[in-house]
Amino acid sequence: MDWDKLRIFHAVADAGSLTHAGERLNLSQSAVSRQIRALEENLNATLFHRHARGLILTEQGELLFDATKSMSRRLDTAWARIRDSADEVFGELRVTTTTGFGTLWLAPRLGKFYEMYPDMKVDLMLEERVMDLPMREADVAIRMKEPSQADLVRKRLMGVQMRIYASRKYLEQNGVPQTLEDVTRHRLICQNPSTPQVSAGAVMIQHLLAYNPHSLLTVNNYFGVLQAVLSDLGLGILPDYLIEDFPQLVRAFPEIESAEVPVYLAYPEELRQSQRIAAFREFVQDEVIAHRRQLRQMGEL
Known part of the structure; x- marks a missing residue:
């Protein structure tokens, strides 16, 4: 097994280009090309389809790339464990x-x-x-x-709950909702129900949508929801870990929150x-x- 040729093949497959792979490996494009041709001859197989826009792996190339990816991960693991044997953190x-x-x-x-x-x-x-x-x-x-x-080694860090927040300016302009029926007079800002998210958040969204908010803004992540709430656009469903860093947020409906979402480090x-x-x-x-x-x-x- 010629490890050097496999290393070059892996770089080419990952980059999708002889030129880019050569730059990573500090080799000329012609040198990389020669190594790939030699590997194909040794295997008696075509590993790449050549196109003007780059290289595409053949079925045989995909099989070999899967193997080199596994090898690369194992080498990374070994490297990390060897380096981590020292006391210094780097x-x-x-x-x-x-x-x-x-x-x-x-x-x-x-x-x-x-x-x-x-x-x-x-x-x-x-x-x-x-x-x-x-x-x-x-x-x-x-x-x-x-x-x-x-x-996996796992450790529970904390619990998170989804709550309803708004900016002070928004509430001053639109009034503070007192009951869930008041949602019909407000814009609700939340993650799109079809977006991958924690189930507790999805359940809370569906519950509030049942009260027919006057207007709706959906975003595919909480960062977008937060920016919309900070821009005075409406009532937003957000995780409670935000309140420490954004004191300008005001909690609406203090009695309403989602089930607890456990946060784990693994x-x-x-x-x-x-x-x-x-x-x-x-x-x-x-x-x-x-x-x-x-x-x-x-x-x-």
Whole structure:
């Protein structure tokens, strides 16, 4: 097995271009092309369809790319475990969480993490899709439900509830709703019911829609909902972790909230001894404690 040729093939398949792969590998396009042709000759198979717009994997190429991706993940794991054997915290940490939580709660607090570990590189991946941690799509995840995958270390961080908020200016201009029937005189801002989201939020949205709001604005993530509420557009369904950082929000219908959504931090069992993971875990736990202390002082808990 020629590992060098496989490494070059993986770079080409990932980049979809001989030129881009050569730039990553510090090789000329012609050198990359020769290695790919040699690999195809060794395998007696065509790995790429050549097009003017780039390279497309053949069926045989897809099979080989699946194998090299698995190899790459395993090498990344080995590399991380070797580097993490030292006491010093450094290197790259790939963190995945939802768009709303990552944008509105985690990212604004990362400055403190960099103050403690200035040599760290954090790759923050924000999406609703649940990434496969055992397959090393990410190193650590913060999820809005308990992870179901096996071989994960998991820790419950806190609980989140969806509540109804508005800006002070909006309420001054449109009045403070007293009962749910008053929703018929207001614009409701929420995630689109068909958007992937926590079930507690979806249930609350359906409940309020039953009261026929006067107008409706739906967005596909909480960041958009927040911006609309801050722009005085209406009553918004938002997670309660926002109130600490946006004191201009006023809670409407204080007696109404969703069921609690558990927030978990998880990472692969094989990274249990990772210094990077330990540093990030302790940082997040400390921030959650500070967050909950602030909410108690504000009377929100």
